[in-house]
Amino acid sequence: MTVATVQNFVGGEWVDSASTERLDVVNPATAEPIAQVPLSTREEVDRAVRVAQEAFQGWRETPPTARIRYFFRLKELMEANFEELARTLVMEEGKTIDESRGEIRRAIENVEVTTGIPSLMMGYNLEDIAPEIDEECIRQPLGVFCVIPPFNFPTMVPMWFLPYAVACGNTFIIKPSEQVPLSMNKLVHLMDEAGFPPGTVNLVNGARGVAEALMEHPLVKGVSFVGSTAVAKQIYAKAAAHGKRVQCQGGAKNFMVVMPDAVLERTVPALITSVYGCAGERCLSGSVLLAVGEAYEPLRDAFTEAASRLKVGYGLDESSQMGPVVSRRHKERVLSYINKGVEEGARLLLDGRHVEVKDYPGFFVGPTVFDRVNPEMTIARDEIFGPVGSIMRVRDLDEAVEIIHASPYGNAAAVFTSSGQVARRFQYRVQCGNIGINIGIVAPMAFFPFGGFKDSFFGDLHGQGRDAVNFFTERKIVISRWF
Amino acid sequence: MGAERDDLGTFGAVLRFAIQEEEEAGRFYQEAATQAASSPAARTFEEMAEEHRVARGTLERLRREEVAEMILEPIRGLSATSYHTPSTAGRVAGQLQSLAAAREEDLRRFYADAGLKLAFLPQVRRALQRLAQGAEARLSRLGHNPG
Numbered sequence: 165m166t167v168a169t170v171q172n173f174v175g176g177e178w179v180d181s182a183s184t185e186r187l188d189v190v191n192p193a194t195a196e197p198i199a200q201v202p203l204s205t206r207e208e209v210d211r212a213v214r215v216a217q218e219a220f221q222g223w224r225e226t227p228p229t230a231r232i233r234y235f236f237r238l239k240e241l242m243e244a245n246f247e248e249l250a251r252t253l254v255m256e257e258g259k260t261i262d263e264s265r266g267e268i269r270r271a272i273e274n275v276e277v278t279t280g281i282p283s284l285m286m287g288y289n290l291e292d293i294a295p296e297i298d299e300e301c302i303r304q305p306l307g308v309f310c311v312i313p314p315f316n317f318p319t320m321v322p323m324w325f326l327p328y329a330v331a332c333g334n335t336f337i338i339k340p341s342e343q344v345p346l347s348m349n350k351l352v353h354l355m356d357e358a359g360f361p362p363g364t365v366n367l368v369n370g371a372r373g374v375a376e377a378l379m380e381h382p383l384v385k386g387v388s389f390v391g392s393t394a395v396a397k398q399i400y401a402k403a404a405a406h407g408k409r410v411q412c413q414g415g416a417k418n419f420m421v422v423m424p425d426a427v428l429e430r431t432v433p434a435l436i437t438s439v440y441g442c443a444g445e446r447c448l449s450g451s452v453l454l455a456v457g458e459a460y461e462p463l464r465d466a467f468t469e470a471a472s473r474l475k476v477g478y479g480l481d482e483s484s485q486m487g488p489v490v491s492r493r494h495k496e497r498v499l500s501y502i503n504k505g506v507e508e509g510a511r512l513l514l515d516g517r518h519v520e521v522k523d524y525p526g527f528f529v530g531p532t533v534f535d536r537v538n539p540e541m542t543i544a545r546d547e548i549f550g551p552v553g554s555i556m557r558v559r560d561l562d563e564a565v566e567i568i569h570a571s572p573y574g575n576a577a578a579v580f581t582s583s584g585q586v587a588r589r590f591q592y593r594v595q596c597g598n599i600g601i602n603i604g605i606v607a608p609m610a611f612f613p614f615g616g617f618k619d620s621f622f623g624d625l626h627g628q629g630r631d632a633v634n635f636f637t638e639r640k641i642v643i644s645r646w647f
Numbered sequence: 648m649g650a651e652r653d654d655l656g657t658f659g660a661v662l663r664f665a666i667q668e669e670e671e672a673g674r675f676y677q678e679a680a681t682q683a684a685s686s687p688a689a690r691t692f693e694e695m696a697e698e699h700r701v702a703r704g705t706l707e708r709l710r711r712e713e714v715a716e717m718i719l720e721p722i723r724g725l726s727a728t729s730y731h732t733p734s735t736a737g738r739v740a741g742q743l744q745s746l747a748a749a750r751e752e753d754l755r756r757f758y759a760d761a762g763l764k765l766a767f768l769p770q771v772r773r774a775l776q777r778l779a780q781g782a783e784a785r786l787s788r789l790g791h792n793p794g
Contacts (some may be wrong), residue, residue, distance in 0.1 A: 246711050262659040266716030433720035433767075443717060474721065475656060481658040485721050605717045 169200040171367055172208065175215040181208060181369065186619030187342050192258030193478040193487040193526040199256075201345045204370040209225070209377035212366045216308040216335040217383045218361025224305045224333035226361075228282040231331055237358040239275045242268065242351070249350055253319060256344040258487040258527070259442050261479050270314035271323040271351070271405060273282025273610040274628065278327035280552050284633045285332055297645045301624075306385040306409075310378045312399065314391045315490050316445040316549075318344040319351055322626030324367070324614060325388040327638040334385070335364050339378060342371045343490060379403045386410065386635065390447075392547075393573070393619045400622035411623035411635055413447065415547040416575030420450040420604060421564045421590065424458040424582035431602070432466045436554055437636035438604025439553040440474055440531050443489050444498075447620070448576050448598065448605050452537065452544055452554045454564040460557040464535055468513045471531040471553065477522050487552055488527040495527040498550030502532055504555070506545040510534040516551060547573070559584060564617050565593055574617030576606045597621060658768070661711040661761050664727050665778075666703055668757070672750055674700035688743075695747070695785055702778055704713045713771050724766050730757035731748040750790045753781035 169186060171178045181202035188197040223231070228452030242249065246268055253264035278284075289300035292496040308428055309329045313321040322338050329336050340348040352367045368374055378384055379402050389399045393414035403410040420435055438450035455463045477484030489495050516530025529551055537544050537554040544554055558564045561579075568577050578600030587601045597615025598606035608614050613626035625635040652708035655661045676696035683689040730753045762772045 189734060243711065260659075262657050262714060262719050263716070265659065265710065265714040266719060269712065269714055270716060317771070361693070430767075435720065437718065437720050470721070482663050483654055483656055485656055607717050 167199050169199050169202055170345050172202075172204060172212070172358065172369055173218075173352050173365070173367040174208075174212045174364070176356070176633045181205070183208070185371075187371070189256055189343070189346060190491065191489050191526070193480075193521075193524045193528075195492070195526045198577055199346055200544065201342050201369050201472065203342070204368050204374050206373065206377045209368055209370075209374055210381065210385070212337050212368045213308055213378070213381045213383050215363045216337055216366055219361060220305075220307050220335045221332075222394055223335055223361060223364050226229055226333070228285060228333070231333065231595035232279045234274050234360050235279050235327060235331060238355060239272055239279070241354040241358055242272050242275065245354060247351070249319065249347055250345045251458065251480065253421055254406075254487070257315065257318060258490055259445075259479055260484050260487050261482055263442050263487075267317055267320045269428060270607070270610070273335070274320075274323040274329050277610040277629065278331040278602075279437065281328075281331040281633070284304070284630065285637065287639070288607050293643070294590060297643060299641065299643045302640045302642060303332070304640055305636065306638050307334060308384050309334050309386045309388070309636060310337040310339065310384055311388045312375045312378070312391070313341055313348075313389075315341040315343040316442065316447070317390075319347045321390045321627075324390075325632060325636075328628075328632035330360070330364055332633060332636045333592040334636055335366075335552070336382075337366045337368060338517055339370060339374045341552050342369065345369055361404050376402075377400070379408065382405055382406075384404065384408060388635075389413065390627075395522045396622055397619075403523060409635060411625055412621065412629065413614065413627070414575075414620050414622065415573060416447045416449075416620050417545065417547050417571045418448060418450050418572045418576045418578070419451070419452045419571070420561075420600075421454045421456065421568075421577070421579040422459045423456050423561070423579065423583065423586055424465050425582040425586075426459060426463075426602075427582060428462055428466055431545065431580040432463070434468050434602065434604040435467060435553075436470050436474070438484050438578070440471065440551045441605065443486055443529065444551040445489060445494075445549050446605070448607055450553070450604050451548065452556055452567075454556050454558050454567060456558055456560060459553075464513070464555050467555070468533045468535075471514050471533050474531050476519055476528055477521050478526075486551060488521075488524075489529055490527070492527055494549070495529055498529050498548060498552065501543055501546065501548045501550065502552060505534050505537070505552075508541045508543070509536075510541055510543060510554065511536045512553075544588065545571070561589065565590075568594055568596070572619040575615075575620035576600065578602075578604055578606060597626075654682070654727055655761075658682070658714060658719060658765070658771075661722060661725065661765065662706055662771050665757070665761070666706045666710070667777075668754060669699045669703040669706060672754065673703065674746070675750060679747065682743060691788065692740075692743075692747075695788075698781060698785070702781065705774060705778070709771055709774055713768060713774075715768060718767055720767060721728065725761060725764050730754075730760075744789055749783045750788055751786045751789065755779050755786065758782060
């Protein structure tokens with residue numbers, strides 16, 4: 165079967181990459197190629213950066229009120245093409261159509277927030293800092309920024325950064341994940357339709373080579389990355405070494421604490437969504453359930469029963485509650501973790517290794533539940549990024565917090581309880597960037613920064629909200645006196 | 648995996664079913680308007696067709712805007728077969744009112760039940776309650792306006 169090769173978008177034009185190297189984009193449910201992605205060359209990256217740099221001056225001089233009109237148009241176009249964007253996401257990434265709609269909604273929310281840039285970008289001032297001398301702080305854009313996003317949220321993650329950067333007056337280059345370039349391609353088509361001036365938004369397809377060329381390019385001012393911790397560390401070091409601003413979101417191992425006073429009938433669905441939503445391929449996925457004291461048995465039974473009822477299938481089938489993982493290689497990785505859990509002595513209550521979906525030979529892994537897990541086991545320490553939940557019994561909240569803090573990650577943690585005091589102690593003490601109180605997926609809204617501590621984040625300013633505005637602007641101080 | 652009775656086990660499946668039912672109801676009333684025995688009855692059916700068109704738009708907006716990625720929880724115990732009004736092909740003009748009433752009663756029950764199942768999404772629950780009230784109002788009107 166012949167499939168199309170996605171194009172790059174540079175300087176307002178859709179162009180074929182000169183590269184002869186291509187990778188297949190595979191539908192994770194059917195295991196069939198649906199497109200090809202070129203591994204663009206270093207010269208193509210250089211051209212995109214130079215085009216973006218040329219566009220910068222005119223764009224930064226465009227009044228913010230005019231800049232945000234492009235985003236109003238983009239929002240309307242995204243709403244009008246909502247279902248098509250969501251369906252594309254299902255076909256390239258594997259998540260369910262509901263999950264895809266949720267992702268597109270998140271992307272739109274970021275566009276909506278950036279339409280407030282004229283207010284968000286304001287500086288501040290003070291008269292008479294000395295006799296007849298005033299001081300002001302002005303925010304200014306810097307130039308060309310880029311994003312290197314992961315495979316699991318190919319539309320939402322770039323939109324944690326792009327709208328803020330561009331609305332602030334910068335120009336931008338997206339390097340989509342080579343596994344899932346299609347939804348971003350569609351979104352950039354909508355940006356083209358919205359009429360963004362040539363060079364303000366550019367897209368260069370590729371893999372590691374393109375990412376490295378962007379990080380090393382002297383005209384690139386900053387890099388936003390989301391992916392694994394190992395790669396985040398490398399990018400943080402490399403981009404910083406080349407003098408860039410850099411923000412890198414890494415991996416996670418998220419613990420969900422269930423207290424004996426938790427409302428179990430509401431807690432279990434929240435945990436099921438957290439652990440198995442997006443087939444566990446989410447940096448906010450719950451991974452280890454820490455059942456405190458008497459919560460253990462009823463939680464174990466209810467959670468396992470609910471997990472066993474999840475319908476695994478193709479995401480375009482609306483009745484599917486969980487889709488496949490993204491690739492054959494990733495499926496093998498997840499299965500190796502399940503095997504490791506068995507080898508290390510965890511009790512497998514629900515085995516997702518042999519799940520089959522009629523008519524779809526793709527990369528499905530069924531919901532899997534491990535019990536009697538201890539903190540030393542590999543499945544309790546590593547980020548699996550698959551539909552695997554582990555249950556651990558703990559004495560009390562203190563022991564739960566100790567286990568959370570022993571993890572090198574600090575992305576998210578949640579507590580399920582009816583006690584305000586317990587909830588307050590949890591949010592006060594736990595060293596994670598995103599804390600859930602009776603919420604299993606602690607996904608910050610567009611007007612808040614997406615948090616992350618320890619090995620889950622490298623940098624100081626996060627994506628989304630005011631953090632993003634700070635990241636994409638320089639603060640200039642002006643002190644003035646008139647004679 | 649997944650019991651048959653739970654075939655509306657996701658937010659999207661519930662909304663898609665509702666959208667399809669509204670589409671069908673709209674078509675039914677448009678056709679009924681051409682077959683109605685009197686012009687007041689035809690007008691009533693046309694108005695009802697329009698109400699179903701608006702309801703469909705509301706549901707599409709809900710599906711687009713109220714999908715809360717944080718709480719996409721599985722839904723249990725909601726099956727399309729309990730609410731789907733069978734095809735009305737071959738009906739005669741004298742049956743229009745009773746067929747319409749059966750359809751509205753199914754919709755009313757569906758929206759009431761689905762609203763409870765989606766109680767964790769208060770905006771959606773309220774919208775579904777309003778749609779149930781709309782179906783109930785049409786039922787009442789059908790009682791007073793013979794087709």
